[in-house]
Amino acid sequence: MVLHKFMVRTGRTRVYFGPESMSELNEWIKNFDRVFIITGKKSAKITGALDDVLSILSNHNIKYELFDKVFPNPTASLVNEASEHAWRFGADAVIAIGGGSVIDTAKLVSIIVKCGGRAEDYVRSVRKAFDSIPLAAINLTHGTGSEVDRYAVVTIEETHEKVGVASEYMYPSISIDEPKYLTTLPRNQTVYTALDAFYHAIESATSNASSPYTLMLSEEAVRLIVKWLPIALNEPKNIEARYWLLYASMIAGISIDHGRTHIVHAVEHALSGLKPRLAHGAGLAIIGPQAIKYIYESVPDRMYRLLRHIDPELEPKSEHADKAAKAITKFQQSIGFSEKLRDYGFRK
Incomplete structure (x- = not known):
């Protein structure tokens, strides 16, 4: 059976789905100079997705910084740490390579870098996002759907609360759903x-x-x-x-x-x-x-x-x-x- 490559628009996101979808990152990435990459500890490397992204960045002479500390059920303090790194780096875009925990972390980082504050501010509705820096979501699981929605979930360590937050500004700019990355x-x-x-x-x-x-x-x-x-x-x-x-x-x-x-x-x-x-x-x-x-x-x-x-x-x-x-x-x-x-x- 032919496995089609196609694009759909949902929310604010262009989703590129199917074999060789990663190639679509080339057109998007050339608009930026400094990209902050967010991953977990293993999957981005094991799947080959990180190497593919780094190759594209190299081809376009784009500087990057890698933050590879995301773990399942990410915490507010983790999001805040990643946000500070991205802000100090001067990131003008974020690339998330991973499953829901990675993509959710990146969504909040993209807002905090642009709007300031801390993860807790948005979870508690103390702050409301008014913009975000562009985000590309390279999805590595067939479950969370985070690459196509406006939600993120984060755990507040002090109270053990796992809380969701929603914002129109948390839609990824583009998402890549490439099935070959799921075979591992x-x-x-x-x-x-x-x-x-x-x-x-x-x-x-x-x-x-x-x-x-x-x-x-x-x-x-x-x-x-x-x-x-x-x-x-x-x-x-x-x-x-x-x-x-x-x-x-x-x-x-x-x-x-x-x-x-x-x-x-x-x-x-x-x-x-x-x-x-x-x-x-x-x-x-x-x-x-x-x-x-x-x-x-x-x-x-x-x-x-x-x-x-x-x-x-x-x-x-x-x-x-x-x-x-x-x-x-x-x-x-x-x-x-x-x-x-x-x-x-x-x-x-």
Whole structure:
């Protein structure tokens, strides 16, 4: 099957999707002189994405500084540290190379460099962003959707709060969704990130802000995840599987940008705020089935549209809520996910 390269516009972002999408960075990058690169400790190097970006910068004789300290569930102090480095460097653009934690960090950095203040100011709504320096998001997971939305999530260490912030100025200028970078994604991250996208779809289709548009995007995302996630787990280098999981993640990200998340993400943020080593996708999957039972009872018509791809015997009736929850649990177990909150130190 031909895997198409294409561009879509969403929010303020131009998203370049598919094979060889990284080449599109060339046109964007030539407008800048000093670029601040934000990554985690490993994935940008392992995937080859960092080398590709540095090659492009070299070709255009652009100066850069690398900040490679981002960790999962980034903290306000980490964002503040990165922002100070970017400001002292005199960055006129930011490139994020990584998953949601890296991209969320970069979003806040792009605002702070332009508008001043600290991460806590924006999380607490003490300050409101009025602009940002341009941001390119090189996405390395098929889960968070951060490359296509206006949200960022950060943990306040002192209170253990994991808090989201939204701003029109946090949309990346451009985003790169290049499936080849996902073939080195570890098995557990393949599961966690795909389930993150799965719950984005579930929640954005069933929130008070949902619409026929978000339901359409969400149904397609669920269908693709159910079909392609088992294949990606059995064949990690299968580029077609990675392509469609990445596509599912992108459209689920667009869906939450319009329809938002609700109960599953809200509870997970509280949990991983307390226990930062709890991976976001894992937390969602642990609490998800029980939450889905209540969501299905409330909006069976919409949930049926989504979950019939997991269990064709479901019906759009509230009395099928328990059956739906069991179907989700069975699906998660079929892809090797059986983690519990106690595995992360939670007790009753």
